[in-house]
Amino acid sequence: MTRDDSGAASDADDQLLVLPDDLRHELKEPLGPIETDAEVLLEAVDGPLIAVGDVVTYHFLEAGRPPDVALVDERTKRDAVDEEIRETVTESTHIEAVNPPTEITADVVRALRDGLEREEPTTILVEGEEDLVVLPAIIAAPEGASVVYGQPDEGMVHVKVTDDHRAEMRALLDRFEGDADRLWDLLDRE
Template sequence: MSPPAPPLPSDGSGGNGESDDAGSVEVVLTLPGDLRGAFKDPFGPVFTDAGALLDALEEPGPLVAVGDVVTYHLVEAGRRPDVAVLDGYTERTPVAEEIEAGTNTDAYDRHLGIENPAATLTTGILDALADALAGTGAGGSNGADEGIGSGDDAQRAETTVIDVDGEEDLVTVPAIAAAPEGASVVYGQPGEGMVRVPVEKETRKRARELLERMGGDHERAYELLGIEADREGPGP
């Protein structure tokens, strides 16, 4: 996850579920300036080798990758993420052609195109993330409890790439909050490597705390993600 982008201009959405100036994007949450420092500390262990990261996976749950470079390295190491969130940039610089080609987006079952301005989480990205997580097929009672699918839907297993027009930097936080127990979320830590976050009670709690500190309509965000607003996170 590259460094959080500057706040939206003052004439943009206030982050209360209102549309932006163009009227086409519903912004649900925004990143306040005083919260940027909270993203400097990694959520989990940092790896410089994708193979070692994959070897460290303790659970067979879904793998969610946020970022083009992270996705590229995981694919190169032999594991295509179940959910990949891409925006074509790394630290606000367009990714190299090798990285773009290496993410191999044609191999995914589903492609979702979403607009998400910098320093925001929109209706589109939160809804797409919940849909993609449901598609991983992490079912049983766990999937039903967490609002990520039940019955026949919980048994299907599809890979999804979410192609973001804008920035995907903040998607790591709702991904940790909404992913099923046993999943792993991987994102890039600038200048350090790849961070692997095991989705468990403590990491969900930290993600929920960050979501609560963002400005905007938190209940709407939880509704879109399929998690309950009065809980610390999806139950096991």
Template sequence: MLRLPEAYRSLFKRPFGTLYGSVGELLPQLEGRPVYAVGDVVTHNLLTAGVVPDITIIDGHTMRTPCNRSPLLLMRWVTVKNPPGTITTDLEDAIEEVVGDPPAVIFVEGEEDLAVIPLVLAAPDGAAVLYGQPEEGVVLRLVDATAKQAAASMLKVFVRE
């Protein structure tokens, strides 16, 4: 398991991609791409806009409060445990599995906030990864070599336990 030390948490509060005020603003950039969503609200907003993500990673919460907008998607569900502030091997393995065989939902018992990092690393070039930026909007990260390098650099501050 990888744990994010408290001293580095502020680094992960900045958007890891382009910040938009709403999902509606970025819809044109999703056309023709695999769409991967991290978060219950982002997934709900994509579905409301008529976009069904190829992969969804949710935990049934938004900002650590139970989310009444958790989607009921009719696709394969994989459940993993992932405590707050960590990236478990189970989460990484589940991401690899569903990226190789979409569509799927990964339901996280714990917290899915840091799943964006291994998801960008596993995603094919050209994929669109979206996640919520609390109180600000939605972040879109288009996957390419630069995105993968940035994600790999982010992992370097984690401690393996």
């Protein structure tokens, strides 16, 4: 169930897509260049910044640049993040959403859209797993935005959003199991 900072709730009604086993290997390849230093990466950011992952979000906060939208789940590499990271990245949680591992739910897509529409930096605390939200985030983000996520044991992957990236993500998500048309409806709402 999504709850915003006013306490209002909406239905976490259902899963939209599920990652099929045969696509897992494709998602292991980074979608953009990898950087290990948040301050260096931030030099290439000149639009909205969407961070997916607790450690990535933590590095941006430590560098003094809160992401415009951050998606965190209090985990890294399937283990709980340490207390300092957890407290830092969840300190200003504005939205909560449910998104089980290997899925993309309507709840997390609505939370993403809400976060992108807000003027102030917004953190979305995901119950479950936020990893796959990178894909709809690239589609929903404005042209020139930066979507950054962690590549385990390598660094931060930086995707500068273009129409080509959006088309690639749509094609990839069309190969997931589930209701891609409903996902497009949720993402395309203005």
